[in-house]
Each structure stands twice: as structure tokens, then as C-alpha cells.
Amino acid sequence: MKFGGTSVQDAAAFARVAEIVAGERENSPVVVTSAMARVTDSLLAAFETARKDNFETALLSLDPNFERHLEVSRELTNDEQQKSFRRELELSKKEIGDLLERVSRRSLPLQMLKDAIVSYGEQLSSRLLTEVCCAINLNTRQVDARRLIVTDEEYGAATPVWNETEKLVRLELQPSIDNGEIPVLGGFIGATYSGETTTLGRGGSDYSAALIGAALRTGEIQIWTDVTGVLTCDPRIVPEARTLKTLSYEEAAELAYFGAKVLHPKTIQPAVDFSIPVRVCNSHKPDERGTMILPKSETTRRKVKSIAHKTGITILRISSARMLGSYGFMSALFQIFERYRTVIDVISTSEVSVSLTLDDTTSLDAIIKELKRLGEVEIETNNAVVCVVGEGLRGTSGVASQIFSTISDINISLISHGASSVNMTFVVKEAQVKEVIKRLHKTFFK
Ligand code: ADP
Ligand code: ASP
Ligand code: MG
Secondary structure, eight states, X not given: OEEXXXXXXXXXXXXXXXXXXXXXXXXXOOEEEOOXXXXXXXXXXXXXXXHHTOHHHHHHTTHHHHHHHHHHHHHHSOHHHHHHHHHXXXXXXXXXXXXXXXXHHTOSOHHHHHHHHHTHHHHHHHHHHHHHHHHTTOOEEEEOGGGTOBBOSOTTSOOBOHHHHHHHHHHHHHHHHHTTOXXXXXXXXXXXXXXOEEEOOTTTHHHHHHHHHHHTTOSOEEEEESSSSSBSBOTTTOXXXXXXXXXXXXXXXXXXXXXXXXXXXXXXXXXXXXXXOEEEEETTSTTSOOEEEESOOOOOTTOOOEEEEEEEEEEEEEEOGGGTTOSSHHHHHHHHHHHTTOOEEEEEEOSSEEEEEESOOTTHHHHHHHHTTTSEXXXXXXXXXXXXXXXXXXXXXXXXXXXXXXXXXXOOOEEEESSSTTEEEEEEEGGGHHXXXXXXXXXXHO
């Protein structure tokens, strides 16, 4: 059972979570929690303040967040628990202060310090949730996720080492579960072989839960969030968006990858590997069923099930006469992206040009410099990818024309259709993406 930041944003939310866990007591749950809402952002901001000016200001800026944790403990736990949590918090504060000072002195690699600092969000929330559950007589035990999730050294976006993680999760958690305990872990965090703290990327608690669920071959991975399941589109754009009853792994993976924030893009893989159902449900409305993500799902009459989008996309167009009828060009092109560890999202080619989109522009300048050896390069920023998803989309005539006639007055720069049988992806200007989503939603879900 994974609870996101808004599911543990304040005392009322913590109390709800404890009740939800109590309701699953008979099913031997394992609990994974995110940091309290906004805490990860504040820790990252404190890191930046320490890097740019002053570590004391940075530490002070965190006080309101520390206070939020204490408030929950005061409202929901007994005196002894409050004392012990306060002690833990004071220790964490000292350690964070020390790490922030190291940031300003550059006394260790910054990326390593950043992950160490940011991990306190989940360290504290998992401790607090353990106490809150204990206070209603649940037999919870906090377990440090860093002892179980072993990762590589890519700080900020570490990749778990599956075999090792699987072994440790089973070794540590199974006996505890067999003893009737409910382990509570912080999501998002792991550690390298040598014990340095790492993080799995923003929103990574979903991924932690899936890894742990897969290692234990659990019957269900539950993602508890602030909306009822996966919806027909982002409810911040279309408030009437509806909950989908079921989705296939493939559909969910495409939606998550192309921006449906409700699931971290890597969440599905561990579930796929062991055919474990994933349920997305609402911690504010625990009685609603939410969405079941299963190995297979049916095609619906409309075919289209959901529309995702991702902003901040850069298009690169590489044109070269050398490409005409030559082999080896694509390979040379892809090698450049491989060297800079940059992922290409959407790609489309003609005889003499290739257009592709990037989300991560960290190495853009270096990439462009190398691409210029292959041909002319054009760059276009501020785009958005729109991804229309539904089982059987590829084999269905008429859906494409419905999509494009709905937005016929809007310029589309790249289209990808047919690579996957469940999606159709295209690129529009960022300023127009909300309008595009609204219109498509109206066409397919009115
Ligand atoms: P948590 O803190 O629980 O991990 P997130 O903020 O990461 O929650 O994800 C939930 C949010 O994802 C929702 O509040 C919603 O605004 C957004 N979202 C975007 N697309 C979708 C979608 N298709 N279905 C459901 N939620 C979506
Ligand atoms: N707390 C982390 C974040 O805000 C991880 C998560 O919530 O999933 O990105
Ligand atoms: Mg999330």
C-alpha cells in the first residue's frame, strides 16, 4: 500500500491512512509512504539556497515543515511517542544542517549531498506514520528502505539492482510479515552498494512500492493518491474527467510515460514481470474502487480510454542530404544521444530529415554541437507531447481522423502512430496543449 504526499499532508490525512491500513490488516500489508506534501520541494529548495548563498538560511527555511511533522505527532500520538518522535526529528535536523553546510563548502559531491538531504522527507514521514499506526494499535515497524533497495550511483535518478533488492526485501520483510508485523517504509529512497543514499527520481515512491510488491510476489500493489484512479485525462485540465475501471499494463505504461502524473513511469515494470495487479485509489474516498491495472484489458466501444500530455518538450530536426539512401546515418545519430544518456521520446523521419523530441535538455548544447557534424539542426522549444491511449487503437480506422478533425486548426509538428498498438502520439505548441486536451476529451468522452 503506497500513500502519496497529499495522502499524508496533515493530521487528518495521517489518521485516514492509518484507518485504511487497519482495514487491510488481515491481508498482511506492507506500507510505503511518500514525504508529507511539499516537503521534497522544500528540501530541494533548501539545497539550492545552501549551494547559492547560505546554509543557515537554508536550514531555517525548513522549520515550518518540521513543525508540520510535530503537529501531526501532537494530534495523533501519545506523550511518550511524541517525545521519541521529537528526539528523532532533532537528530534529523542536526544531520540535515550538517549536510547543508557541506553543500555550501562543497565538501562532498553535490549530487550525492542532494539525495542525502532530500531523503529526510521520506525518512521522517515513514517514522511518523509508524507511530500514528501504533497509536491505533496496529503492529507497525519502521524499516529503512535504504537497507533494502540497492541502486546504482546515478544520484537523483538511480536504477535499482533487481536481484540484490529482491533478496534483501524478502530477507528483511518476510519474517516480519510472518510475525504479524506491518512494515512501514519510506518510498523514493535507496542506497548504493557502499551505502550512500540515492533517490529514484521525482514521484519515485510508486516505483519503490512496485519493487517491494514484486519482490514479495504480493497479490496487489495499491497506489493511494488524491484522485480516484487513473482518469480519462488530467483532472486539472478537465475537472469532469472520469475514472477508468480497468487498464492494461501497456496502456498504463504509455500514459505514465507521457505525463499522467498519477503513476511514476517505471511503476508498471515490476508488476508486469510478476503479473501483479496494480490498483490506483483515493485515500480521501477509500470506498471508491479506483482503477485496476491488469495484464490485459478490453477494448471499449470508443477505443480511446485516456489522454496524457507532457510539457517542456524540445524538438530537434536534423536534415542532411547524406541521409538519402544511406545506411549508418541513424546509427550515428542515436550514438550521440546514447553518449549523453539522453532519452528520445517521439521520432519521425523522411528521406532527408529526422525530427525527434526530448524531455531532458541537460546536455542539449553538447548534443547539438555533435549533431551539426551530421547535418543542419533546427531547435524548437516549448512544445508538448499529447498521447491518446486505448487498446486496439492501431487497428481501428477512424480514430486518427476523429483526433485530427477535432483540432484541425491547430498546428501539429510530429505524429507517431502504429509503433505501439495502444497509442497515438503527436506534438503541439505548449501554449495550445490545454485547448487540445479539452477538445479531445469532449470528442471522445462527452
Ligand atoms: P501522489 O502524491 O499521491 O503521488 P501525484 O500528484 O503524484 O500524487 O499524482 C496524482 C495527480 O496526478 C492527480 O492529483 C492529478 O492531478 C494528476 N493526474 C494527471 N493525469 C492524470 C490522470 N490521467 N488520472 C489521474 N490523475 C492524473
Ligand atoms: N517525495 C518524492 C517526490 O515528491 C517522491 C514521491 O512522492 O513519490 O518526488
Ligand atoms: Mg506521485
